[in-house]
Amino acid sequence: MKPSELLDVIEAEFGDFILESSDKGFDPYIVVEPDALRDISFFLKDDERMKFDFLRTSLGTDKIDFIESLFVIYSYELKHQLIVKVELNHKNPEVDTVADIWKAANWYERESYDLLGIKYKDHPDLRRLMMPNDWVGHPLLKDYKQPKKYHDMDLYRFNPVLKVVKKKAKKKK
Amino acid sequence: MSFYHKAESNFLVTTLDEVLNYTRKASLWYLFFGLACCAIEMMQAGGPRTDLDRFGVVFRATPRQADFIFIAGTPTIKMADRIKRLWDQMPDPKYAISMGSCSNTGGLFQRGYSVLNGIDKIIPIDVYVPGCPPRPEALTEAILILREKVQKEKFLRKEETKLVEEA
Amino acid sequence: MSNITEKEVFFDEMTLNMGPHHPSTHGVLRFVLKTDGEILKTAIPDVGFLHRSIEKIAEGLTYSQFFPYTDRVDYLAAMNANQAYAVAVEKMLGIEVPERAEYIRVLSAEMNRIASHMVGVGALASDLGAFTPFLFNLRDREYLYDYLEEMCGARLTYNYFTIGGVHRDLKTTTKDKILKFVKQGRKNLDEFNRLIAYNKIFIRRLAGVAVVDKETCIEYGIVGPNLRAAGVNYDVRKDQPYSIYDKLDFKVPVGKAFAASDGGVLGDAYDRFMVRILEMEESYNIIEQVLKNLPEGEIQAKVPRKLKPPVGDIYVPTESARGEMGYYIFSDGTDKPWRLKIRTGSFSAMSAFEEISNGYFIADLVSAIGSFDIVAPEVDR
Numbered sequence: 001m002k003p004s005e006l007l008d009v010i011e012a013e014f015g016d017f018i019l020e021s022s023d024k025g026f027d028p029y030i031v032v033e034p035d036a037l038r039d040i041s042f043f044l045k046d047d048e049r050m051k052f053d054f055l056r057t058s059l060g061t062d063k064i065d066f067i068e069s070l071f072v073i074y075s076y077e078l079k080h081q082l083i084v085k086v087e088l089n090h091k092n093p094e095v096d097t098v099a100d101i102w103k104a105a106n107w108y109e110r111e112s113y114d115l116l117g118i119k120y121k122d123h124p125d126l127r128r129l130m131m132p133n134d135w136v137g138h139p140l141l142k143d144y145k146q147p148k149k150y151h152d153m154d155l156y157r158f159n160p161v162l163k164v165v166k167k168k169a170k171k172k173k
Numbered sequence: 174m175s176f177y178h179k180a181e182s183n184f185l186v187t188t189l190d191e192v193l194n195y196t197r198k199a200s201l202w203y204l205f206f207g208l209a210c211c212a213i214e215m216m217q218a219g220g221p222r223t224d225l226d227r228f229g230v231v232f233r234a235t236p237r238q239a240d241f242i243f244i245a246g247t248p249t250i251k252m253a254d255r256i257k258r259l260w261d262q263m264p265d266p267k268y269a270i271s272m273g274s275c276s277n278t279g280g281l282f283q284r285g286y287s288v289l290n291g292i293d294k295i296i297p298i299d300v301y302v303p304g305c306p307p308r309p310e311a312l313t314e315a316i317l318i319l320r321e322k323v324q325k326e327k328f329l330r331k332e333e334t335k336l337v338e339e340a
Numbered sequence: 341m342s343n344i345t346e347k348e349v350f351f352d353e354m355t356l357n358m359g360p361h362h363p364s365t366h367g368v369l370r371f372v373l374k375t376d377g378e379i380l381k382t383a384i385p386d387v388g389f390l391h392r393s394i395e396k397i398a399e400g401l402t403y404s405q406f407f408p409y410t411d412r413v414d415y416l417a418a419m420n421a422n423q424a425y426a427v428a429v430e431k432m433l434g435i436e437v438p439e440r441a442e443y444i445r446v447l448s449a450e451m452n453r454i455a456s457h458m459v460g461v462g463a464l465a466s467d468l469g470a471f472t473p474f475l476f477n478l479r480d481r482e483y484l485y486d487y488l489e490e491m492c493g494a495r496l497t498y499n500y501f502t503i504g505g506v507h508r509d510l511k512t513t514t515k516d517k518i519l520k521f522v523k524q525g526r527k528n529l530d531e532f533n534r535l536i537a538y539n540k541i542f543i544r545r546l547a548g549v550a551v552v553d554k555e556t557c558i559e560y561g562i563v564g565p566n567l568r569a570a571g572v573n574y575d576v577r578k579d580q581p582y583s584i585y586d587k588l589d590f591k592v593p594v595g596k597a598f599a600a601s602d603g604g605v606l607g608d609a610y611d612r613f614m615v616r617i618l619e620m621e622e623s624y625n626i627i628e629q630v631l632k633n634l635p636e637g638e639i640q641a642k643v644p645r646k647l648k649p650p651v652g653d654i655y656v657p658t659e660s661a662r663g664e665m666g667y668y669i670f671s672d673g674t675d676k677p678w679r680l681k682i683r684t685g686s687f688s689a690m691s692a693f694e695e696i697s698n699g700y701f702i703a704d705l706v707s708a709i710g711s712f713d714i715v716a717p718e719v720d721r
Contacts, residue, residue: 027653104560
């Protein structure tokens with residue numbers, strides 16, 4: 001189906017819960033309210049006109065006013081692609097999980113929790129994936145500061161090239 | 174002759190020392206420890222064209238049977254504890270070669286939050302090989318330099334002490 | 341002798357550690373095995389030992405400064421990884437690449453696909469004890485490295501592509517050498533097949549082991565040769581074509597229980613092995629077609645100095661040696677990306693291990709890891 005037909009069908013079913021939708025950019029996307037995410041996901045997977053059975057990826061982005069969590073889905077039979085986004089606030093980023101609808105989302109959501117701090121409700125196994133188990137902080141946020149020491153290892157190395165570059169920049173000013 | 178009581182330098186001990194060092198340098202075995210892209214060049218260096226086996230150098234899979242370790246690849250913070258444990262398990266006398274710029278100083282990934290900037294923060298290194306990744310010819314040169322270092326070691330003789338001048 | 345019935349003797353679960361330093365896991369991967377004697381109940385993977393924070397570094401660099409990092413994501417097929425990033429950024433900016441550059445790009449990508457499959461197939465054979473065919477493949481890879489070094493100057497991490505083309509031209513002497521190599525390479529592949537792929541002992545070792553069926557593959561998002569071995573005919577080069585792949589004539593090999601006469605099933609380890617060998621033959625065909633129809637022309641399009649794409653996000657998939665490699669880029673109008681995410685094929689294959697490894701022997705786990713062709717920096721980035 002073409003992107004505009006796809007968006008028409010989805011808006012006809014769930015018109016109230018969709019905050020924004022567009023196909024003018026590079027890929028068609030919809031922005032959904034966090035409470036209606038699971039109903040829309042079941043519809044997208046099972047309906048005969050949609051049949052989205054392949055979850056390509058799922059990630060999170062830190063835009064400074066809010067945190068965004070999104071996933072990209074594709075259909076093998078009908079060959080169309082859609083991006084589904086959810087907007088969350090910084091203080092308490094919580095959203096429902098889709099790991100029982102598409103099993104591929106399991107590890108992607110664990111990675112988002114590890115690197116950005118998004119908590120997924122009812123996830124079967126939510127713990128850190130990439131960083132060590134006793135790491136403090138979520139590294140991919142825009143205002144993250146690197147600690148100086150970890151387990152008696154010094155994490156700073158003097159870089160002589162950087163010192164010369166900074167001196168030249170100061171001289172130019 | 175026991176190795177704990179080192180002797181003064183005389184003709185017999187020096188010749189024995191040279192023979193012992195020659196047999197040690199001609200058969201160094203390394204621990205196969207490849208982390209990232211440099212591991213593929215280490216594998217190709219053991220392959221048909223640049224053959225490391227002609228120097229007597231073969232790979233072993235366990236640290237208890239190895240003479241030296243090739244750290245090839247980026248050391249991350251999560252992996253650093255394990256590298257230290259492997260280094261402690263190797264028996265004396267042992268050496269270490271740091272291969273590639275990621276393990277020399279952190280390399281391309283210096284700005285990352287999870288990369289240890291240089292492996293010499295946790296273990297002492299004998300030879301540094303620059304490159305990203307270094308060619309197999311550079312690896313051969315590193316092994317030849319290590320052999321020279323092994324040849325000059327004073328295994329049976331006492332170390333010479335220099336007189337410190339009174340200030 | 342006292343009477344001990346079966347109910348009184350109970351079996352405990354044993355927890356073993358197949359640690360990050362292990363000679364048969366390809367790279368730094370860790371498994372925690374819960375076994376009942378010799379039979380596994382589950383193998384839980386633990387990743388993150390090679391997490392080099394590439395996605396955070398990308399937020400401080402411009403679009404054309406990021407190319408060396410794309411090589412290191414998948415070092416065995418670095419040209420394919422370069423191509424994935426270049427295709428994504430060019431689609432965002434709307435740049436058209438000249439024809440000669442497209443042909444040279446496809447040539448280098450297919451040569452690197454052959455080199456990557458040689459390691460994947462050879463490492464599986466050497467894990468099971470056959471060391472000689474692996475050394476034959478290493479000898480052939482040295483020739484491929486020679487020709488790639490003549491093209492771009494490096495052996496393993498190339499940094500050859502730029503936004504809008506390639507940065508160095510292909511000489512006619514290199515072109516003749518590659519054509520001669522293709523003939524010799526087909527004979528070497530035939531010799532490899534007679535040694536290993538049609539060998540009864542090897543077939544019996546891999547037939548019926550680590551079966552992953554079609555529904556499990558689609559649910560877990562497994563892509564690439566692993567998906568095609570389960571029977572799904574999906575290849576990004578045919579379904580969503582990019583570059584000049586719609587003008588070339590090649591077949592996509594799909595698994596069909598190649599070892600059925602020895603107890604094999606659709607989707608087992610031998611199918612994955614055979615799909616990779618057939619893909620190598622198809623890549624030789626593609627290289628011959630590209631070299632015979634190579635046009636003249638420029639190799640780099642005219643591109644402005646500061647690249648500023650419009651605001652928005654895009655997801656572009658391409659087909660690399662291990663499956664689908666896709667880039668998600670969100671740009672905010674400046675010349676540095678705001679968020680960049682790399683989707684790789686080995687990540688999905690690793691995430692499926694906890695469920696599918698029920699009931700294996702520990703020796704079968706080694707052949708299962710080898711047949712999925714997992715490379716550590718693709719999982720951790």
